[in-house]
Amino acid sequence: MDEKKFCYKYPHPAVTTDCVIFGFDGTRLQVLLVQRGIEPYKGRWAFPGGFLKMDESCEQGALRELQEETGLTGAYIEQFHAFSDPNRDPRERVITIAYYALVKIQQVQGGDDADRADWFALDEVPPLAFDHDMILREALKRLRERIHFEPVGFELLPEKFTMKQLQNLYEAILDVRFDRRNFTKKMLHFNILTQLDETTRPTPKREAFLYSFNQESYNELKQKGFRLEF
Amino acid sequence: MDEKKFCYKYPHPAVTTDCVIFGFDGTRLQVLLVQRGIEPYKGRWAFPGGFLKMDESCEQGALRELQEETGLTGAYIEQFHAFSDPNRDPRERVITIAYYALVKIQQVQGGDDADRADWFALDEVPPLAFDHDMILREALKRLRERIHFEPVGFELLPEKFTMKQLQNLYEAILDVRFDRRNFTKKMLHFNILTQLDETTRPTPKREAFLYSFNQESYNELKQKGFRLEF
DNA sequence: TCAAAAGTGTTCTCCCTACACCCATGG
DNA sequence: CCATGGGTGTAGGGAGAACACTTTTGA
Numbered sequence: 001m002d003e004k005k006f007c008y009k010y011p012h013p014a015v016t017t018d019c020v021i022f023g024f025d026g027t028r029l030q031v032l033l034v035q036r037g038i039e040p041y042k043g044r045w046a047f048p049g050g051f052l053k054m055d056e057s058c059e060q061g062a063l064r065e066l067q068e069e070t071g072l073t074g075a076y077i078e079q080f081h082a083f084s085d086p087n088r089d090p091r092e093r094v095i096t097i098a099y100y101a102l103v104k105i106q107q108v109q110g111g112d113d114a115d116r117a118d119w120f121a122l123d124e125v126p127p128l129a130f131d132h133d134m135i136l137r138e139a140l141k142r143l144r145e146r147i148h149f150e151p152v153g154f155e156l157l158p159e160k161f162t163m164k165q166l167q168n169l170y171e172a173i174l175d176v177r178f179d180r181r182n183f184t185k186k187m188l189h190f191n192i193l194t195q196l197d198e199t200t201r202p203t204p205k206r207e208a209f210l211y212s213f214n215q216e217s218y219n220e221l222k223q224k225g226f227r228l229e230f
Numbered sequence: 231m232d233e234k235k236f237c238y239k240y241p242h243p244a245v246t247t248d249c250v251i252f253g254f255d256g257t258r259l260q261v262l263l264v265q266r267g268i269e270p271y272k273g274r275w276a277f278p279g280g281f282l283k284m285d286e287s288c289e290q291g292a293l294r295e296l297q298e299e300t301g302l303t304g305a306y307i308e309q310f311h312a313f314s315d316p317n318r319d320p321r322e323r324v325i326t327i328a329y330y331a332l333v334k335i336q337q338v339q340g341g342d343d344a345d346r347a348d349w350f351a352l353d354e355v356p357p358l359a360f361d362h363d364m365i366l367r368e369a370l371k372r373l374r375e376r377i378h379f380e381p382v383g384f385e386l387l388p389e390k391f392t393m394k395q396l397q398n399l400y401e402a403i404l405d406v407r408f409d410r411r412n413f414t415k416k417m418l419h420f421n422i423l424t425q426l427d428e429t430t431r432p433t434p435k436r437e438a439f440l441y442s443f444n445q446e447s448y449n450e451l452k453q454k455g456f457r458l459e460f
Numbered sequence: 461t462c463a464a465a466a467g468t469g470t471t472c473t474c475c476c477t478a479c480a481c482c483c484a485t486g487g
Numbered sequence: 488c489c490a491t492g493g494g495t496g497t498a499g500g501g502a503g504a505a506c507a508c509t510t511t512t513g514a
Contacts (some may be wrong), residue, residue: 007234012242
């Protein structure tokens with residue numbers, strides 16, 4: 001039962017992947033956490049993840065764990081850091097390769113699995129297991145850098161969205177405030193948004209235009225090289 | 231001799247660190263390579279690196295290997311990616327955590343160690359061992375992103391340098407050309423350079439001012455949040 | 461009729477860009 | 488004296504920032 005059959009000439013660390021899953025509810029940035037059912041840190045919340053198999057790359061492992069623990073498939077994930085403090089796991093030496101994922105929040109309902117999974121707004125995240133607090137900070141830092149080169153909204157917003165939602169997203173990620181009119185002008189200027197004929201009524205006050213991302217225009221723009229300035 | 235005494239319940243990959251060391255000779259960006267003395271890929275050039283010890287973090291491991299293989303100490307290193315293709319090493323499953331280092335080229339003379347080490351200009355890098363070609367491409371990509379948020383010149387240039395050297399550095403990293411006058415204005419505008427009283431004679435034609443980086447001003451600027459625009 | 465949200469245009473300023481001339485030196 | 492490299496200023500254009508009024512609708 002505690003049989004140890006995999007032997008090496010030199011000591012090897014265990015390797016896991018963990019995935020910080022970002023979602024956006026239209027107002028606030030959220031992360032998906034799962035509650036640990038076993039020791040160590042039983043009952044604590046943590047990012048979904050687990051041990052890497054020997055025949056899969058880290059990316060494949062991260063996607064597999066995501067599927068197993070949250071049901072998510074085909075998410076956009078990006079590796080951002082390996083955490084390797086020798087004491088970060090009380091069981092044995094574990095190095096984790098951390099990814100972040102950007103998903104449309106409605107693709108995942110919390111707690112649809114054996115594990116309890118739930119969305120938490122950034123400022124309501126409880127103390128996490130292992131060094132996952134640090135992992136979250138680092139993920140946020142990297143997401144903030146990424147947003148300057150990639151329109152992350154593609155992944156986080158629903159197909160159709162209002163300009164205000166897009167602005168809220170940028171404000172939530174970067175933790176800044178923009179002038180409504182200037183923001184609209186700037187975003188339209190990139191020509192990666194399509195203004196739809198439809199409108200919606202996000203508040204009971206007045207209807208607002210819906211937009212969608214134009215993937216083609218974006219790809220063209222990106223090939224020429226561009227920067228999103230904020 | 232092939233005794234395998236480190237045993238685990240589940241298979242564990244080996245973990246190494248590799249370090250892409252960038253230097254700048256005043257004109258071209260260079261990388262430091264070591265020639266492998268053992269199989270696999272014996273005789274091929276590769277980035278310095280090696281197996282992680284169980285009581286050190288990846289960063290410590292990368293710094294140790296750097297010291298052992300090139301004599302470099304206290305370099306500025308930054309982790310940028312974990313490479314984990316299951317077949318990237320023919321011996322066994324090896325995951326490598328890759329770092330890049332920015333160093334003043336005169337701090338390291340090639341071949342000062344048991345291993346042969348040498349500087350190669352970017353466009354003269356020979357085919358490398360393992361997946362190190364891919365590692366180099368990725369390192370360059372990350373360095374190019376980094377330069378937008380950090381004045382990487384700090385680490386790559388000598389204490390005192392000319393404006394032309396600084397411009398050459400930016401041009402080498404980003405592979406673009408700038409207008410001499412506009413570049414000077416832009417750099418001085420950040421107030422992170424100190425123009426020294428001294429001059430130098432880089433070519434026998436005319437003497438040129440020397441500058442140094444002002445770390446204090448830079449730290450102030452960075453705290454307020456800034457972007458280097460290029 | 462009032463409050464809340466959304467849509468829209470103008471002005472000003474600053475920074476980026478393009479561009480040309482002078483000076484010092486060595487050959 | 489000429490070729491090479493370095494130092495410097497200006498004029499024009501474009502993009503970001505600041506800013507206010509109108510419309511719609513539900514309460």
